[in-house]
Amino acid sequence: MSTPAFRYAAALYRTGCPVERLCETADYLTDSPPLWEALCSPVVEVREKTAVLARLPSFTEDVRLQHFYALLAEKGRFPLLPDIVEEYQRLERKQKGEGLCRLRCARDPGDQALGALARRLCKKYGYQSLTFAIELDPAVLGGFVLEIDGVTYDKSVQGQLHALAQNLREGGKH
Secondary structure, three states, X not given: OOHHHHHHHHHHHHOOOOHHHHHHHHHHHHOOHHXXXXXXXXXXXXXXXXXXXXXXXXXXXXXXXXXXXXXXXHHOOHHHHHHHHHHHHHHHHHHOOEEEEEEEEOXXXXXXXXXXXXXXXXXXXXXXXXXXXXXXXHHHOOEEEEEEOOEEEEEEHHHHHHHHHHHHHHHXXX
16 A cells, blocks of 8 residues: 555544545546546646536535545545545554455365454454455465555465575575
8 A cells, every 4th residue: 555545544534534435436436437537637637627526416515525535636646546445444444443354365265264364363463353355366376365454474385486486596696
């Protein structure tokens, strides 16, 4: 996650803006390719972007979001919006004692393995509960790649083969 995305998310989070409204409006903007391209384009002037935002349905309901989107337009930061939303959701989960773990593996690990992993990670990271976002990826070959709170643990066969190849390359240089 980029530092600017974190800063924008943290600033908006401090305003108390409901996560549902942020997600709803962000989805509206990103799901319309012509609108999204115009908002992200450095060629489109800030006043044009803010004028368009002011005319969108349901965008006038929350002054915090109006100011937030105007700021993104002014600073040319609209491309960060998906990352900002992700970081905002992470802040919301953290406040509730919930964690999110991204798990990439070759096959479904099953409920028993996930439960054991969740208990260990909750204890290590201080969460009350943990949600897994699982991506099945045959390229992993075996094992898993786990990401939680910006830390990545690569316990995959693919990662081990990559490390071995790198060690052999570095060993050949000496």
